[in-house]
Amino acid sequence: HVRGAFTGAMQARQGAFVRANGGTLFLDEVDSLPPALQPRLLRALESRTVKPVGGDEEVEVDVRVVAACQRDLSLAVAGGQFRPDLYYRLSVLRVGLPPLRSRREDLPMTIRELLTRRGFYGGAGSERDVVIAGSNLERLIGYAWPGNVRELRNVLDRALALSPGARSFADLRLSLPGDPQGRSDDGELAVRTDLPYAEAKQELLDRFEARYLGELMQRCDGNISAGAREAGLDRKHLRTLLRKHGLVP
Template identity: 40%
Template sequence: MSTPTHHRLLVVDDEPDLRTLYELTLLREGYDIETAGCVEDARLLLAEHRFSAVITDMRLPDGTGLDILKQLESEGRPEKAIVITAYGSAENAVSALKAGAYDYLTKPVDLKQFRAVIASALNNEAPPGVQEPIQGAPANATAHTAAPSEKSRSALARLAGNSPCMQQVRVLIDKVSRSMAPVLLWGESGTGKELVARAIHDVSNRASQPFIAVNCGAIPEQLLEAEFFGFRKGAFTGATEEREGFFQAANGGTLFLDEIGDLPLAMQSKLLRAIQERAVRAVGATQEVQVDVRIVSASHKDLQAEVHAGRFRQDLFYRLNVIQITLPALRERLEDLPLLSQRILERIAHESGMTGVPQLSLAAQSALLSHRFPGNVRELENLLHRAVALSTQHILEPEDLGLATPAPSLEKIEVEVAAPIHAPGVSPAEAPLPTDLVAHLDQIERDILVQALEKHRLNRTAAGASLGLSLRQMRYRMARLGVQVSDQGVVLGERFDPDTDTDQA
């Protein structure tokens, strides 16, 4: 019998024989066990005790395992939940994961897998009997392991931006990191899908284990099986030694499958089996090896459309798309652009050994805000790398960025806004002079601010940069002229002097 672990587990199943089997298996691992035969009995035990984990069957006489999951969620309890579902019931498994289960098992339960899943949930060492992966690293250069020294600069810290869409991404990262539920990342190329995958890994209890990133579209089709599952010596011509695959290398950690939509259908079928069985068989081997891997996948393609077109397996799509995180395009969160640019410049300076961090001039910021960024954050990084490499000054200008269309100047906007106030057929030279020059100029400036805010979707940073103003200068002028931003749009209110009215400033 194993050394006691001081973990107390609750097992819920209405079949006495299975309850006894699970109890005996877990007692041998050193766990303290409580059992229940229905939802009501489980609730009574939950009211009396705290548990490290709850293992529950899906079908119970007075409800389902989902009822127990909902109670754990509503009470904010810390117990990890593992759900046992009927064989082939993918819908129940997906429902359980979406309801907050850490992981699931299918009947008939493989006891070796049973012990491995519970050990993973409790963040323990893998139990005896689970075969360790063979030594060595995958040959494909698209896979790599995050070095522990990089932990201080985690991927989560690099997800710069305070826009609502990025705040939602962070909330989802925190939520999904607590379970084994597969995550599908969707977004345009260059939106940072691998960064989000790393962030999910960094904040999970797998952070100290390998993170293996694989570009599915970069591997020749004939090598896919060997790269994913490994191979034995002599399995094929050129196999002069044993080598582990991506699944074995990621054992205990996270496997990130980028551009999953590029996998051919034959490989999709083999991947589905590996995910369902939690086991892989190397090319040339006769036995499968159990693996404990968290799957995070990503694609810029619409996989639902790929399913309808017959290019992607529907069952694999449902297995991968338990939780979907959509990453916004950069043009949809321009308010994050200044902070993103600053973070990237800081990283470039650090990697290049520069003594200071280059800065963007207001004109350069305006040029960036006017750009559509079809390549998203990756394109922004390339632009800034280019600017730092070509510029001989500490301050980066629009010409350093190499953008074709310069941002409109303040003078141009003033002319465009001021021109309509002249009567038809009257030239500017013949227009009557204003009786109150200060009020007249204030009205022109107010019109310019309103136009800039509406053009940049009420984003004060972007609107100010397009006029050559810093955010502080923009806020000052808006306050002085009574220009306010609300959910309904631009609102014109009472003017005041921020220099004298400190409460409102």
């Protein structure tokens, strides 16, 4: 926007297209772009120009656009939720990324990368020495990962937080949705009576949500719309809850 375009616009600010001029602009979750904004994106792609809010002149931009989505855009087009002309303009080159559950052979490499990014070498001297094997790996391979790599990262982060003295990957205390950990002997979620009331209540609610949502998305094969129908929740509210627990990006 230009300076003075609206209340509080004390100075001009470049938009994403202008900042990416001469380079690459990454648009994440383009499938969630509201219908009212889709024509604006299409116009920018077609004309290779943008107009700052409050400005009078078009600004030429030369940008390569990479767009990512969480669902098949062709289905969104068929359902009337995404403009077909914008879809065809974006889909010059399509690259499909299979879900993590269909790339289980990649799990050891992915786990090693995520752990070493957190500075965890498990007593090894370098990244290549970190051994990813054993029962912990078997548990991770057996899980469906509805939240893909983001969920895996959250599971590992939680394990690191719960295992301060871990000397190897095998020492990490892993916790997955549906695990018996955190349940009482009768199968119910255990209450942390060692915490203050408010904290215990919130901790129990968080574990309930994570377990419920994880199992829900497993049953629905990661389909948020199907999950929302089964759970009786608004789709947007379900997505918010899934993001809270790292089950979707």
